[in-house]
Amino acid sequence: MTVLPENGLSLAAEFPDAxxxxxxxxxxxxxRKSGKEVSGTAAEDALSTTLEDGLRTRPLYTARDAAPDTGFPGFAxxxxxxxxxxxxxxxxxxRQRYAALQDGAILTDLENGASSLWLTVGAAGIPVEALGKALEGVYLDLAPVVLDAGADTEAAALELLRIVEERGVAGQARGNLGADPLGHEARTGEALDFAPFAALARRTAEEYPGLRALTVDALPYHEAGGSAAQELGASLATGVAYLRELTEAGLPVEQALGQLEFRYAATADQFLTIAKLRAARRLWARVAEVVGAPDAGAQLQHVVTSPVMMTRRDPWVNMLRTTIATLAAGVGGADSVTVLPFDHALGLPDAFARRIARNTSTILVEESHLARVIDPAGGSWYVETLTDELAQAAWQFFRTIERDGGQAAVxxxxxxxxxxxxTWAERSKRIAKRREPVTGVSEFPHLAEKPVERESAPEQPGGGLPRVRxxxxxxxxRARSDAHLAATGSRPRVFLATIGPAAAYTARATFAANLFQAGGIEPVTAGAFEDSGASEAVLCSSDALYEEQAEQSAAALRAAGATHVSLAGRPAEHPGVDAYVFAGCDAVAVLSATLHRMGVS
Incomplete structure (x- = not known):
């Protein structure tokens, strides 16, 4: 009979501690087997991954990686x-988003999983006077409504308040009036007077206990190419600016804190998203502590799947991206989540796209039971360390903004x-070199895919920070290739000249085909160069066969009419070869130059 130790079963009791x-x-x-002679911490550093904001992801985290006390859910x-x-x-x-009136869309979504509405109102969305029509049949005491109206915020907010009064649900209505003058300025470059929004905040605090007046939208900074720390730092500076304005307008600090809701982006980098939301709450709690209201520092978070990561080509892959982002938002503790439909980048979503968007949350909550545990990533040494390091980087960025006069000034x-x-320029280099792959676009593109077409969405306001993808x-x-196809009836082509047996050339031929298709250039592997319709060729084989046959093969291709010969492999000295394509090369530069040589403008 085995007697268990008093402190429980120790599965590793018979093994020495590593x-x-x-x-x-x-x-x-x-x-050492791979040719790297490093030792100690240098060996660990060799396996680390460098992130933005000076962060590094290490290959191993242990109990020695201590982080500040995270407290308990619901407490500072x-x-x-x-x-x-x-x-x-x-x-x-x-929270489902609507940028225009679509017949029956709002009620259909509410009846099938959506629990709140995010309405773009004004010149770039639903007309203010049509707000009542948009909310017909909506139980405003059950479904929170969040407005996003930019320069039309005051008019849209007053119209929503009129509607809830008219329906007799003023005391039960929940949501946010969406006032965000600094967010509007970031989008458009247009400065707005804060006084009307302070008045709205006073009114909601006194008369509408379920409504908030102000949104701190960090999406403009994310969509302009900002890093996670920059997104957090800018949101923190914006929130502090609003607190100053509200308290100067006469609101007690606790009420001022209760008038703010924060909006962040969730990306397919799941751990960074989890850490970002956890760090955001910690940072805002610090602000609340400094202004003397630590118990009122619980940040209300609305998280939106990243528009930056959404692609126009092969948009079906966006479903996978948004699923990962939604999972990260839920694990990170988001209060509300908006899953952008997979066709968001193409125009107004259809019924199928909206259904998939709302069902993403439903599956994660109802079938995967993701919400049964609060902070499921808590206690992970990696997540706790990443949260702390990101919070430190974001706080430093916030301090530089405050040093330079605050968010409006910068x-x-x-x-x-x-x-x-x-930040975006550095990230663009990684994308161009395919160090940050974009599936369906820079990796595994499908040239013969049928385009997904949607009704155009209202044009979004511009004039401020750019929007990047x-x-x-x-x-x-790809657009250059499409234009060439429309004008000539065929895409630009490149001939893949394979040397030796399949085992020698398959890997590099596959790499080259993938690379050139990312630029809309059709690879041809069958037959002879003369019959391919191509003007350029790429040699594909092993290094050993390149040494023996690259020069001869390049000469034969030129004799057959090739105007440019590349080699799939690391740069070397091969007579007759004009360029080299390899993992880590600047794919955008290579493809752009290739299209230019082919006369594709």
């Missing part, structure tokens, strides 16, 4: 959640535009 140093020694041995510093229980019905608020001086542009550089190349 040390961090022993693990490093094993790593050294593996790296609110890292583990703003509430001590789950959200609506044990999950999060499923918007008007252009400093934040420069900071975000610098991960697919933009490759989208430009």
């Amino acid at each position: 040390t961090h140093e022993q693990w490093q020694s094993l790593v050294e041995g593996v790296l 510093p609110f890292v583990r959640g703003g509430r001590a229980e789950g959200g609506i019905a044990g999950g999060w608020d499923v 918007l008007r001086s252009g400093r934040i535009r420069t900071d975000l542009a610098t 991960r697919d933009e550089a490759f989208e430009e190349l």
Whole structure:
């Protein structure tokens, strides 16, 4: 009979404890086999991944990676959640977005999983005078309504308040009037007077206990190419600016804090998204502590799946991206989540796209039971460390904004535009080199895919910070190819000249085909070069066969009419070869130059 120890079953009792140093020694041995002679912490650094904001993801985290005390859910510093229980019905608020009136869409979504509405109102969306029509049949005491009206915020807010009064649900109505003058300025460059919004905040605080007046929207900074720390820092500076304005207008600090809702982006980088939302709550709790209201510092978070990651080509892959982002938002403790439909980048979503968007949350909450545990990532040494390091980086960025006069000042001086542009330029280099792959665009593109067409969405306001997309550089190349196809009846082509047996050339031929298709260039592998319809060729084989046959093969291709010969492999000295394509090359530059040589403008 086996007697268990008093403190429970120890599964590793018969094995000696492994040390961090022993693990490093094993790593050294593996790296040595790959030709890297490193030891100690250098061996661990060799396996680390560099992120934006000066962060690094290490290959191993242990109990030695201590992070500040995260407290308990519902209590300061609110890292583990703003509430001590789950959200609506044990999950999060499923908030569907509407940029235009679409017959029956709002009621259909509410009847099938959506629990709140996010309405773009005004010149760029639903007309203010049509707000009542948009909300026909909506139980405003059950479904929160969030407005996003830019310069028309005051008119839209007053119209919504009129509607809830008319329906007799003023005391039960929930949502947000969406006043965000600094967010509007970031989008358009147009400064708005804060006084009307302070008046709205006073009115909602006194008369509408379920409504908030102000939104701190960090999406303009995310969509301009900002990093996670920059997004957090800018939102923090915006929130502080609003607190100053509200308290100067006479609101007690606790009421002022209760008038704000924060909006963040969730990306397919799940751990960074989880850490971002946890860090955001910690940072805002610190602000609340400084202004003397620590118990009122629970940040209300509305999280939106990232528009930057959405692609126009092969948009079906967007379903996977938004699923990962939604999972990260839920694990990170979001109060409300908006899943952008997979066709968001193409125009107004159809009924199928809206259904998939709302069902993404439903599956995660109802079938995957994701919301049954509060802060499921809490206690992970990696997540806790990443949360702390991101919070530190975001706080530093916030301090630089405050040092330069605050959020309004850095918007008007252009400093934040420069900071975000610098970050995006660095990220664009990684995307161009396919170090940050975009499936269906820079990796595994499908040239014969049938385009997904949608009704155009209302034009969004501009004039302020730019809106970027991960697919933009490759989208430009594909558009050039599409124009060539429309004008000539065929796409530009490149001939893949394979050398030796299939085992020697398959890997590099596959790489080259994938690369050139990302630029809209059709690879041809069958037959002879003369029959391919191509003007350029790429040699594909092993390094050993290149040494023996590359020069001869290049000469034969030129004799057959090839105007340019590339080689799939690392740069070397091969006579007759004009260029080299390889993993890590600047794919955008290579493809753009190729299209130019082919006469594709």
